[in-house]
Amino acid sequence: MKTRAAIMRAVGQDWEVTELELDPPKIGEVLIRYVASGLCFSDEHVRNGGLLPRFPIVGGHEGAGIIEEVGPGVTRLKAGDHVICSFLPVCGHCRWCSTGKSNLCDLGAQILDGCLLDGTYRFHTAEGEDVGGMCMLGTFSERAVVSELSCVKVDDDVPLDKLALIGCGVPTGWGSAVHAAAVEPGDTVAIYGIGGVGINSVQGAALAGARNVVVIDPVAMKREAAQQLGATHSCATAGEAALLINELTRGVMADKAIVTANVVTTEVVTDAINTIRKGGTVVVTGLGENMMDNNIQINSSLLTLMEKRLQGSIFGSGDPFHDIPMMVNLYRAGDLKLDELITTTYTLDQINEGYQDMLDGKNIRGLILYGS
Numbered sequence: 136m137k138t139r140a141a142i143m144r145a146v147g148q149d150w151e152v153t154e155l156e157l158d159p160p161k162i163g164e165v166l167i168r169y170v171a172s173g174l175c176f177s178d179e180h181v182r183n184g185g186l187l188p189r190f191p192i193v194g195g196h197e198g199a200g201i202i203e204e205v206g207p208g209v210t211r212l213k214a215g216d217h218v219i220c221s222f223l224p225v226c227g228h229c230r231w232c233s234t235g236k237s238n239l240c241d242l243g244a245q246i247l248d249g250c251l252l253d254g255t256y257r258f259h260t261a262e263g264e265d266v267g268g269m270c271m272l273g274t275f276s277e278r279a280v281v282s283e284l285s286c287v288k289v290d291d292d293v294p295l296d297k298l299a300l301i302g303c304g305v306p307t308g309w310g311s312a313v314h315a316a317a318v319e320p321g322d323t324v325a326i327y328g329i330g331g332v333g334i335n336s337v338q339g340a341a342l343a344g345a346r347n348v349v350v351i352d353p354v355a356m357k358r359e360a361a362q363q364l365g366a367t368h369s370c371a372t373a374g375e376a377a378l379l380i381n382e383l384t385r386g387v388m389a390d391k392a393i394v395t396a397n398v399v400t401t402e403v404v405t406d407a408i409n410t411i412r413k414g415g416t417v418v419v420t421g422l423g424e425n426m427m428d429n430n431i432q433i434n435s436s437l438l439t440l441m442e443k444r445l446q447g448s449i450f451g452s453g454d455p456f457h458d459i460p461m462m463v464n465l466y467r468a469g470d471l472k473l474d475e476l477i478t479t480t481y482t483l484d485q486i487n488e489g490y491q492d493m494l495d496g497k498n499i500r501g502l503i504l505y506g507s
Contacts, residue, residue, distance in 0.1 A: 136166075140258065140276035141486045142266060144191045146184045150275070150486045155193070155266060158257040160206030160280045167218065167281055171299040172274035173197035174481070174489045174501035175331060176397045177422070181269070182490075185398070185422050188247040192267040193258055194486075195503075196222035196246075197303035198274030199295040202286070209283050217295055218286040219463075220302050221455035222246070222270040225284055238450040242284065246270040252282050274302075275486065277505055287459045296504060297473040298463065300331070303450075304500060305473070306458050307420060308335025308395060310451015313343050315418040316391040320344030325376055325389045325410050326366075327403050328396030329357040330493075331476065331500040332420060334364060336393045338471060339451075341365025347383050351376045354496040364472055373406035380410055388412040394419045401432045408433055408443060416444040420451075476500045 136157045141150040160166050178194045180186040202216045212218065224242040226232055231239040242252065249267015250256050257280040258266035258273060273279045289298060311332070312318045324340045326333050329352040340348045341364070349368045350361040358369035368383070370376040380389050392407035392415070399421040407417045423430035437443050451458070465471035478498040481489040489501040 136278065138276050138278040139483060140193045140273065141195070141483060142191045142193050143181055147182065150194060150490070152484055152486065154261070155276070156259040156261065157278060158259070158280060160204060161253065162206055162208045163283055164206040164251060164280050165202050165209060165212055165283055165286060166204040166278060167200045167220070167286070168203050168278050169198050169200040169274055169276065169505055170295040171199060171505065172503045173300050173302070173304060173331065174486070174493060174503065175303050176493065177303070178269060179490055179493065180422055183424070185424055186247065186426055188269065189249055189267050191264070192249045192269055193273030193276050193279070194269050195274030195276070196270035196272050197299055198272060199299040199302065201295070203278070212283055212286060212288060216288050217291050217293070218288050219298050219459050220272050220274065220281065220285050221287055221459060222272060222303050223450050223455055224252070224271060224282050225455055235454070237454045237456065238452055249273070251280070252284070275483065275503065277483070287456055289460070289463050293463060293467065296502065297466070297477070299502065300473055300476060300500060301459055301462050304331035305335045305462060305471070306453055306455070307451045308332040309339035309462065310453035310458060311393050311395065311418050311420045311448050312336045312339030314452040315446055315448035316393055316416055318343040318345050318391055321346045322390040323347040323349070323380060323384050325349045325351065325380060325392040325407065327351045327373070327392065327394045327407055328421065329354070329361045330395065330397060333393070333395035334361055334476060334499055336395055337361045337365045342470060349376055349380055349389070357496070357499060360475070360499050364475060373403070373410070377406070377410050384412070388415065390415055392417045394421055396421045399423050400430060404431050405433055408437055408445070411443060413441045414443070416446055418446045418448050420448050477502050480504050
């Protein structure tokens with residue numbers, strides 16, 4: 136089978152839309168026709184070197200679609216099922232899955248290689264070169280073969296184009312507030328960076344009952360969007376936010392801070408550490424400019440003498456097979472907003488335009504829509 140896909144051949148290049156050969160599904164795998172894919176900054180990290188996968192690679196890890204064929208041994212899914220893809224596969228029985236930390240499943244160690252669980256590839260160029268799929272998915276393709284362990288079945292009547300965002304940005308941001316930061320009713324929360332992840336930290340903090348949700352972003356459009364989805368205050372700079380939070384809390388400062396900036400730096404983490412109270416928590420969800428660099432330096436005295444806490448988080452520290460269905464139900468009930476997150480939709484051929492719009496601060500979340 137042939138499929139059109141956007142691939143990256145090396146750091147610093149643009150996405151190249153090309154036709155690839157696609158193998159049929161093997162044991163435990165399914166063929167999926169994608170309906171939509173989100174444009175997440177993690178794929179921009181592939182272009183700029185913040186993430187270093189095996190090249191060439193089909194980008195995209197935030198998608199939803201319809202199963203067209205299942206391979207041998209697949210029992211949970213059948214042709215015609217609607218699914219959201221989790222960018223982290225979940226085995227269900229490793230140390231991490233068995234102790235309630237499936238976001239750290241051992242299968243996640245392979246997601247940057249782009250191969251499937253047997254160590255082989257399903258995408259190939261016309262010349263026979265193996266091409267990986269970002270996070271074992273490759274949602275920047277009309278079709279892909281993926282592990283059934285990466286697919287969460289959803290009801291057929293929920294719009295898949297909106298649900299694509301629940302594959303990464305929504306649970307990552309929401310869970311950064313609800314799970315990793317453990318926001319409680321009455322908390323004051325500071326959120327640094329309002330993109331496709333940060334905007335959902337806003338939703339999570341608001342749903343968890345935070346009294347004050349203060350967002351920090353230099354882009355006015357993003358600050359306004361955040362205030363429509365649960366933020367109580369917004370600031371253009373960290374300095375403004377620190378003064379505001381000091382006033383709101385009568386000098387106690389924020390209970391929690393969440394760093395969802397596109398590129399994590401010492402400066403933004405230091406701002407967050409300085410803005411939380413004694414015993415407060417900073418959750419770092421974003422990535423640095425280069426995954427091999429030590430890019431955070433903080434004052435250890437603040438951690439020790441004030442018992443402040445610095446916490447990393449992947450997939451919002453949640454469980455894909457629990458949190459994804461829960462978020463679908465929250466969306467159906469009107470408590471979780473998805474439609475409002477989508478600023479602009481694109482065709483696959485417009486992928487580089489979509490990422491430029493992201494870099495220019497024009498989008499909360501861009502979305503690729505595929506034809507039937």
